[in-house]
Amino acid sequence: MQRARTDDAKDERRQALLSAALEVFVEKSFAAARMDDIARAASLSKGTVYLYFSSKEDLFEAVLRNVALPKVEHIENLMRDAPSVGEALDGIGLFVPHLIRETALPRIIKLLISESGMFPEIVQSYREDVLDRLLGGVTGLLARAKAAGEIEVGDPALAARLVAAPIAFSALWSVVFETVPEARVDIDALMAMHVTHLKRALGVIEEVSA
Amino acid sequence: MQRARTDDAKDERRQALLSAALEVFVEKSFAAARMDDIARAASLSKGTVYLYFSSKEDLFEAVLRNVALPKVEHIENLMRDAPSVGEALDGIGLFVPHLIRETALPRIIKLLISESGMFPEIVQSYREDVLDRLLGGVTGLLARAKAAGEIEVGDPALAARLVAAPIAFSALWSVVFETVPEARVDIDALMAMHVTHLKRALGVIEEVSA
Amino acid sequence: MQRARTDDAKDERRQALLSAALEVFVEKSFAAARMDDIARAASLSKGTVYLYFSSKEDLFEAVLRNVALPKVEHIENLMRDAPSVGEALDGIGLFVPHLIRETALPRIIKLLISESGMFPEIVQSYREDVLDRLLGGVTGLLARAKAAGEIEVGDPALAARLVAAPIAFSALWSVVFETVPEARVDIDALMAMHVTHLKRALGVIEEVSA
Amino acid sequence: MQRARTDDAKDERRQALLSAALEVFVEKSFAAARMDDIARAASLSKGTVYLYFSSKEDLFEAVLRNVALPKVEHIENLMRDAPSVGEALDGIGLFVPHLIRETALPRIIKLLISESGMFPEIVQSYREDVLDRLLGGVTGLLARAKAAGEIEVGDPALAARLVAAPIAFSALWSVVFETVPEARVDIDALMAMHVTHLKRALGVIEEVSA
DNA sequence: CATGAATGAGTCTTCATTCAT
């Protein structure tokens, strides 16, 4: 491998390592992942990894710190700025398939679940920093809509979980089972149905899109 | 430790080991679990484990083979024999909290997810033998109700996933996050809401219980 | 297994164990032999072995102490009492095939060789008590014959080794290689030739047997 | 330890390991030898051995594969090209003491004998590839000489064994018993006598060396 | 006496980490 002299080149290499590490940690779990696997997945040698991360655990933490977090704010804003629950749900229905197919989200979720026993603090802080904020965004949206008489719902915090569950479920299903073609699920159709069901369940009146 | 002379005593010890192993595998993942941990969790010494299981992997497979499987038929039957979708859903709403709080289901799900990368065949066969059958049971129930004009729904197979998702979600949440009190969720309430939402979404007409 | 109440029954069991142990030690070496193998080869259970021998090493030593030793005196006497070198050699030629095919000698030799590194004292004392005496017997025979002008030979002690070598060679070959039929050697013919060669080499004048 | 960067340095280390392993296997037997012993004998650490050999068994097989084999052809040629049986035997008489004192042959023989029970295939293939060829070389020599009326002998294949036996005997004696000074044998004298005896036994007419 | 379940010391093997090149 060439040497990375500039800071940019170093950042690039760091990113390559993080992304290789995510892949390998997800595939094998933290304990079973070998530094060598990760190094090779990033086309580097074992020793080089230690130039960028001080230990396997450090690398693991960096993986969780560096992915997906930017999205949180984005989604919080989407929830806050949505003109109506209906449109917010439509947005979710359209956005989630992309989230599942193209982003690291499913793998991050799987990793969090897998390592919750070994890294409880990391996982709890992830829950606080990411999951609670996302659920909080949806909760807020539903609470405002409920207050506005737009929807009919019990505890918005619980309802937010019902909104999130099929998303998490699909994300997990995709990483866990879809290595095999017969387990494949049509996520677009599933999410479309999820949104339809939610609207019916919440009593969202469908506005006619002119 | 006392010695297990009779076959019954040996079976008991086997069960104790399986249950200790499930605990440790769930907590640490297969790779990070030490046979010694498992042995001590069952109040045995390391060597004794090998009198009952020939290897760590054998023990792991036995753990998956020995739990939850009996329940599958039970639930399949429930779905098949349900007099109506509404009652079936009510049944689910009442049964699931028990399932999540009292049985190994949540831990098994977590384990399956965690080890899907390391034991793909085991995990896929579990999907076929357990998950597909459970989802198939719900799918059948919904398909029959749809044919009878009882409910309004698109593809029953997808809808079955929407039925299952909050159950899986809650199960996972309970093992992954509920080690910490502030992450606790009221599963009874959540499931009650889930059933309510489902009935509304599917257009189930609530019969008045005389 | 029945209990051995009488002393005779106990001795029998001891012998069975010694003979099973010889077999297993020869087949696998001391280190690789498992007490369980030996016990089962004697149709006993593992624990029972410890009623007769205090440890694996004790059993090993007993094996070497209890076999073949009686023969030594017998052979010493044969050598001492032989009326002539020719007849002594004839006796060897007739006796050795039996020794190799029917007695434990070949296995004992193999065992001594195998364990010479792990049990140097045992092996050296075996050499002194058995091998040196046997070689000494032959050496004495040759020395007397030389003194009597019966044969022509250099150092009788060296010549004794030339007498012994093909015997040891055949014994070893039989345990080491003759598990496979294509390695089989006609020991009677080989020993006959050995005796013929020895007589010619030593210049033994063949008396005509009336 | 210094690091072996070049292929040459690695080959050197491999050789050092093979030779350390031979020593330790011979001393203790395969089963009783610890990888750590071997590593230390080669001034390396335990882990390093596994950079060169994938397992203890792999190392063992490599030990047998890498020694003595070159000599076989050499000796085959000597036998084939010998101008006369007498000279061939003289050659053996002079060469064997070197073989026994300076080469790995005695240790290899001991190892083969010791491990014949645990590695029957390896040992049989060694017999075919090495011993049978060596014995075959001598057999051929004797058969040619017999056909030429040079010597008087029965079955040359058996006679070859009588040629080999004192060599094997001495080789074994040297590894097995000569750790102790009082067991030492004068191999040169023994071999000289062996050759003398063989010539007499075969009726080789001693040519006068001008 | 006989058994075989239980134990834990001992050994092979892996792999995170270091460091000479």
Next chain:
DNA sequence: GATGAATGAAGACTCATTCAT
């Protein structure tokens, strides 16, 4: 900066030995 050889701590597994039954 990059490499991969070397290291040794850690963990799976075996088996001699003990001892409750």
